[in-house]
Amino acid sequence: MIQQWDVIVIGAGPGGLAAATSARKNGAKKVLIIERESVVGGVLNQCIHDGFGLIRYKKQLSGPEYAALAKLEAIESGVEIRTGLMVVNITQTHEIQAIGPNGIEFFSAKAIVLATGCRERTRGAIMTPGSRPAGVFTAGVAQNLINIRNIMVGKRIVIVGSGDIGLIMARRLSLEGAKVLCVVELLTEPCGLARNISQCLYDYNIPLYLGYIVTNIIGKRRVEGIEISAVDKNKQIIPNTNKKIECDTVIFSVGLIPENEIALSAGVTLNVSNGIKTDEYLQSNISGVFSCGNCRSVMDLADFVSEQGSVAGKNAAFFIHQKKLEQWQNKTNTIFKKGLPEKNSFTCSFCPRGCQINIKDGDINGNKCKRGKLFVEQEMKDPKRILTTTVKVLSGSTPLVGVRSNRPISLSNVMNIINILKTKQVTAPIHFGEVLFANCAGVDFIAENEVSVKNE
Ligand SMILES: Cc1cc2nc3c(=O)[nH]c(=O)nc-3n(C[C@H](O)[C@H](O)[C@H](O)COP(=O)(O)OP(=O)(O)OC[C@H]3O[C@@H](n4cnc5c(N)ncnc54)[C@H](O)[C@@H]3O)c2cc1C
Numbered sequence: 001m002i003q004q005w006d007v008i009v010i011g012a013g014p015g016g017l018a019a020a021t022s023a024r025k026n027g028a029k030k031v032l033i034i035e036r037e038s039v040v041g042g043v044l045n046q047c048i049h050d051g052f053g054l055i056r057y058k059k060q061l062s063g064p065e066y067a068a069l070a071k072l073e074a075i076e077s078g079v080e081i082r083t084g085l086m087v088v089n090i091t092q093t094h095e096i097q098a099i100g101p102n103g104i105e106f107f108s109a110k111a112i113v114l115a116t117g118c119r120e121r122t123r124g125a126i127m128t129p130g131s132r133p134a135g136v137f138t139a140g141v142a143q144n145l146i147n148i149r150n151i152m153v154g155k156r157i158v159i160v161g162s163g164d165i166g167l168i169m170a171r172r173l174s175l176e177g178a179k180v181l182c183v184v185e186l187l188t189e190p191c192g193l194a195r196n197i198s199q200c201l202y203d204y205n206i207p208l209y210l211g212y213i214v215t216n217i218i219g220k221r222r223v224e225g226i227e228i229s230a231v232d233k234n235k236q237i238i239p240n241t242n243k244k245i246e247c248d249t250v251i252f253s254v255g256l257i258p259e260n261e262i263a264l265s266a267g268v269t270l271n272v273s274n275g276i277k278t279d280e281y282l283q284s285n286i287s288g289v290f291s292c293g294n295c296r297s298v299m300d301l302a303d304f305v306s307e308q309g310s311v312a313g314k315n316a317a318f319f320i321h322q323k324k325l326e327q328w329q330n331k332t333n334t335i336f337k338k339g340l341p342e343k344n345s346f347t348c349s350f351c352p353r354g355c356q357i358n359i360k361d362g363d364i365n366g367n368k369c370k371r372g373k374l375f376v377e378q379e380m381k382d383p384k385r386i387l388t389t390t391v392k393v394l395s396g397s398t399p400l401v402g403v404r405s406n407r408p409i410s411l412s413n414v415m416n417i418i419n420i421l422k423t424k425q426v427t428a429p430i431h432f433g434e435v436l437f438a439n440c441a442g443v444d445f446i447a448e449n450e451v452s453v454k455n456e
Contacts, residue, residue: 001106006030007316008096008109010087010262013042014302015293016115017070018309019316023113024077026317031079032107034098036086040074041067042117044302046144048388048402048448049168054351055303062388064402064449066302068432090266092286111288111316114263114276115309118256118294123217126254128160130217130226139169139253147390150399152176154249158226159183160214162190162197164300166253171200173251175389175418181247182207184214184228186235194337195354198347199385203411214250215242223248256298263295273297281325282312290316301352307331346379348372384408387443391421391436393451396428402448403436409443417441428453 006028009020012035023031039045044052047063054060057069074081085100096107120138137145137153139161145151157178159166162185170180183190183201188211190197201208209228215237216227230241258275260268269285271277275298276284276291283290292312293305311328318325337354341347345356350371357366357376364373378384386408390400409417417440426436430451437445 002095003032003105003107004030005032005107005109006320007032007111007113007313008094008107009033009113009115009313009316010090010096011035011042011115011117011293011295012037012040012071012081012083013115013117013293013305014044014066014070015117015295015305015309015312016042016113017067017074018306019113019115019290019292019313020079021070021074021077022310022313023111023317024074024079024313026314027321028111028317032109033074033079033081034085034087034096034107035081035083038084040071040081040083043140045449046140046147047168048147048390048404049172050386050388050404051352052302055301056306060386062402062404062448063302065432068449070306087262088265090262090289092266094288110320111290113309113312113316114260114268114284114289114291114295115293115312116259116262116295118258118298121252121255121257123160123214123250123252125257126252128214128217128252130214131219133217133219133221133223135219135223135249136217137249137251139165139251142251143169143172146172146176147402148398148400150390150392152178153251154178154223154247156181156247157249157251158245158247159251159253161185161253161255162187162192162208162210163253163255164192164196166251167192167196167200169251169253170206171204174204174206175414178249180204180206181245182209184209184212186213186231187211188233189339192338193352193354194339194341194347194356195349195352197339198341198354199349202341203383203385213237217250218244223250226250256294258295258298260295263289263291271297280327281315282308282328283315283319283325288316288319290319304331346376348375349385350375383411385411385414387414387417388448389418389421391445392425393430394425394427395454396430396451397454398451401426401430401436401451403445404448406435406444406446409441413441417443421445 007023044063044067052066089097290312292309348355
């Protein structure tokens, strides 16, 4: 039997959730999201750190919190969601085949939105030489193992790549008790936001080697070390600059590639970066097939992905009602400070803008809002951070729940509190926003996501 829908959205990350909500709000009656994982949210579910949602929800949210709000919006607007169902084929006439627990299912839609996200580049993709021992991961896989499955990846770790994902993992691994020996970057400037350099590397005294490449991975069964070498401005290895670093784990965070196998099955045209090529209305070369998010073009911020998803979903609804489509306005050229923080400056972390604030003759300069002044005053007295981590769950559908402190805590007290939280466990069910530990060393810890009771 073919299941008929107005709009089908493939993928329930922030792009797909926003697209489906917007399609419903703009006149599509029957809107379905198909998601291959058992939960919606996409990459957001494993990003337990905060830093999401400032633009869309005007709040500092963690990834799971952002996903929960986007899911609620979709459900409240009347979107239907099927999880555990993987789309394997689409056609130019909008037929969709998906595989799930009930075998193959067939769908048909008047319009489709592709929101299938991206995957990570591996050591192979950047042709890193060396042996192939255990202990080599991509950052997203390591993040998933640690934050969702409760599996620690190593003890002495080198991270390759200084984008935001690599930096955030450097901090996360340090909080989990690993020694992050360094972050190695091929370029002469780090790629991530200044606020992440400051709060993920400087806070934890993690060295950053700029202008270095991995020239060997050493180890038989498990990684025993890596060799790195300096490169010149043409990225050519400079002879006799190699140095060995003993470690048991290497984590590659060296870029993302749009995931578009099913788009290709319908003959959708891709661009040179493997992303879906669209016009200004986010429509692909196939009429009625739209796209948004990282499968179209990799984007830094979930907020921008959602904003683009909203336009793609609206246009899918307009397409089926033959209304004039809306142009997507690229708002992603941001003023957020990237790269190394300026010398003798504080990098404000109230928002991703990362104002570089300095003090001259007793005056505070460089802040774009009042909060910047408060940030610097606090940094000079007693630096404070929101702490996000995980806690073990008994009888839960997942072994961990993400938790966050309800207010910033002293940086000097972070590891003490982490060690207290490591001794704790909570029993499912756990509800989003529930206070799990009240007054734990002076702060409350709140659940970032729902955990249901495990079905035996
Ligand atoms: C480590 C890390 C840190 C980040 N930090 C931040 C941050 O601090 N702030 C911020 O704003 N952004 C951050 N981001 C970026 C943000 O999370 C992503 O840009 C965003 O999640 C991309 O959304 P998406 O909807 O395009 O894709 P995804 O979130 O990847 O969702 C795609 C979904 O499609 C599903 N899917 C794929 N193929 C199929 C198929 N064939 N059938 C059914 N379903 C399918 C996938 O299972 C997935 O759920 C971070 C990302 C990472 C990895």
